[in-house]
Amino acid sequence: MEKAAVQQDGLLIPLIDFSKFLNGTEAQKLETAQAILKGFQTAGFIYLKNIPITPETRAHVFGTSAKLFKLSQEEKMACAWTTPQANRGYSEPGREKVSLLTEADEVEKVRAAAPDIKESFEIGRENEPGHPNQWPVEKGELVGFKDTMTKFFDDCNALQVEVMRAIAVGMGIDPGYFDSYVDVGDNTLRLLHYPAVDKKVFQINPGQVRAGEHSDYGSITLLFQDQRGGLQVKSPNGQFVDATPIEDTCVVNAGDLLMRWSNDTIKSTIHRVVEPPQAEGDVHPPRYSIAYFCNPNFKNFIEAIPGTYATEAEKKYPGINSGEYLVQRLTATY
Ligand SMILES: O=C(O)CCC(=O)C(=O)O
Numbered sequence: 103m104e105k106a107a108v109q110q111d112g113l114l115i116p117l118i119d120f121s122k123f124l125n126g127t128e129a130q131k132l133e134t135a136q137a138i139l140k141g142f143q144t145a146g147f148i149y150l151k152n153i154p155i156t157p158e159t160r161a162h163v164f165g166t167s168a169k170l171f172k173l174s175q176e177e178k179m180a181c182a183w184t185t186p187q188a189n190r191g192y193s194e195p196g197r198e199k200v201s202l203l204t205e206a207d208e209v210e211k212v213r214a215a216a217p218d219i220k221e222s223f224e225i226g227r228e229n230e231p232g233h234p235n236q237w238p239v240e241k242g243e244l245v246g247f248k249d250t251m252t253k254f255f256d257d258c259n260a261l262q263v264e265v266m267r268a269i270a271v272g273m274g275i276d277p278g279y280f281d282s283y284v285d286v287g288d289n290t291l292r293l294l295h296y297p298a299v300d301k302k303v304f305q306i307n308p309g310q311v312r313a314g315e316h317s318d319y320g321s322i323t324l325l326f327q328d329q330r331g332g333l334q335v336k337s338p339n340g341q342f343v344d345a346t347p348i349e350d351t352c353v354v355n356a357g358d359l360l361m362r363w364s365n366d367t368i369k370s371t372i373h374r375v376v377e378p379p380q381a382e383g384d385v386h387p388p389r390y391s392i393a394y395f396c397n398p399n400f401k402n403f404i405e406a407i408p409g410t411y412a413t414e415a416e417k418k419y420p421g422i423n424s425g426e427y428l429v430q431r432l433t434a435t436y
């Protein structure tokens with residue numbers, strides 16, 4: 103069987119070779135699909151290796167993301183995030199650069215607010231009526247940005263369709279059961295930048311994190327992290343456990359709507375990003391990650407998946423429209 107990517111405090115996150123689902127024998131396909139489903143049912147998280155997104159593509163997309171975040175604040179704010187319905191554009195860090203952190207009242211503000219130290223840029227499906235993407239002006243280093251990101255969006259979309267097929271195979275239902283629920287691509291590509299930050303910030307406020315604890319909202323999230331570390335997943339015993347980066351793997355986690363859809367047989371597990379301990383220097387270096395949040399088609403009605411309940415009375419939730427569910431959740435956070 104596969105190795106564990108993470109095994110600590112009752113949390114076992116499997117490391118799964120996805121090429122065996124895509125290109126393996128029937129027996130390998132089934133075994134891989136079952137391992138994927140089991141990972142979602144127990145940890146809520148899996149790591150996939152040998153996915154169709156190449157290391158070269160991944161490096162190129164990370165490089166392009168870094169170029170975006172190097173733009174001036176003014177240029178980034180020209181693409182500002184607007185509404186939960188659109189869910190596209192740039193979100194600025196919760197506070198000013200920490201190099202300004204000299205005045206006592208500034209320090210006090212940090213202590214009081216402890217905002218996440220991160221900035222992000224969200225990209226949705228192209229051609230969604232009424233919700234254009236907030237593309238930055240393509241000049242200098244940013245030439246090709248839209249092309250790179252829309253291609254990556256489509257690559258991730260193709261991958262998530264396959265992961266949903268694996269879940270269906272694991273459940274023993276029609277392998278294409280989810281296809282008509284996930285074919286529109288109502289997903290969000292989120293570029294994340296956790297800027298370099300003075301160590302003092304973390305000393306002043308021991309509760310300071312990079313991204314506060316949360317669960318994701320949708321069906322599944324594909325998460326690409328760099329080698330910095332900091333992602334932590336809550337174990338069944340309530341401890342946060344490091345989900346250490348493994349090169350060229352993609353972390354995949356189930357979201358709240360998939361948990362609901364699966365009648366709570368799949369887990370949407372709480373996670374966060376902290377600053378990993380570091381001995382050298384006064385400054386924590388930056389971290390980059392890319393999350394691809396997948397949702398069932400916004401127009402679809404989501405009711406318990408066949409096989410996740412024996413009788414009507416065992417259905418834990420009423421059906422809900424996917425798009426309405428997501429907008430409700432986003433409205434509560436922004
Ligand atoms: O940056 C990361 O590694 C995780 C980000 C995350 O969990 C999120 O944006 O939902």
Ligand SMILES: [Fe+2]
Binds near residue numbers: 316317318
């Ligand atoms: Fe998340």
